[in-house]
Amino acid sequence: MNKKSQQPSKKQQKEKSSIRDNVEMILEVLVYVFFINAFLLQTFGIPTSSMEDNMLIGDHLLVDKIAYSRSLGTLDGFMFPQLDMKRGLTVVFKSPPEVKRNNMSRLMYVKRVIALPGETIMVKENQVYINSNPLHEPYVSFKGNPSVPDNFPPENLSDWWPEFPLEHRYNLVETELGMAYQVPEDHYFCMGDNRNISADSRVWGPLHQDYLIGKPWRNYWSFDAPTEHYLNKNLFQRIGYTIINFFKHTRWERTLKKY
């Protein structure tokens, strides 16, 4: 056989090299996307009204992954602008296992930190008390039919939500106002701003700090669509609806809003 015919032609070599270049380029882009997503910014769309009126259904957030990141020493704190967790800050977090168990799970949630580790919390007719002091909450709203009781902790053991972890149900302490719940170490008690419908720490228990993802930074796009649109698993229907209604339903005034 002719030796020349066994060797790849220049054209074949060029094609092979071009394919390799393209594959390398795609891999590089994927690596950079993963890098940014893991260490700097993550996107998150809000599908429910649990944070209304401050965050609306269809707000798409850029989540700052540095703000609440954990550090081992002073070097992290020196290089990164990390924040100490405070009451009133909004947090984006991974779905805790208690929520996953009952198939009501989404991948990520956004809520507000209401009580810090070691503090006691009590909700009486929708008024929150921290360490027996009433909490002033200008951000709260009560929209929709109430699906979460306006008292916490529940008076009877049978009234606890099944999602609330058993091991955390006994952190009750007697205060001057009555029975209050003490937030365990390394946990935060988080609640949605729309208290009537927000499934939050009252339902699935305190949030462990390992589940924190980051702090909502900016709203990069706000698209007015019902919850069903965001929970629709048919991707093509969602894309079609978004394309048709993009200009009409985009809330331009909320674009780049800071949180």
Add this chain to the structure above:
Amino acid sequence: MFESHLITMLLFSVIVSILLAFLRYDTKKEIIRSALKLFAYMVGGVILFSWIMFLL
């Protein structure tokens, strides 16, 4: 170790910059130069942007 955001990021950046430099270049000098440059861009970029997010 993986509890530190900074250390995890540094580790990831080192591995990625070395691998990508190997993919792109053939000579030792080029590989080292490219890996160092890429590492600096990745780490520097995250630190810079984290402060931009904090200030804006």
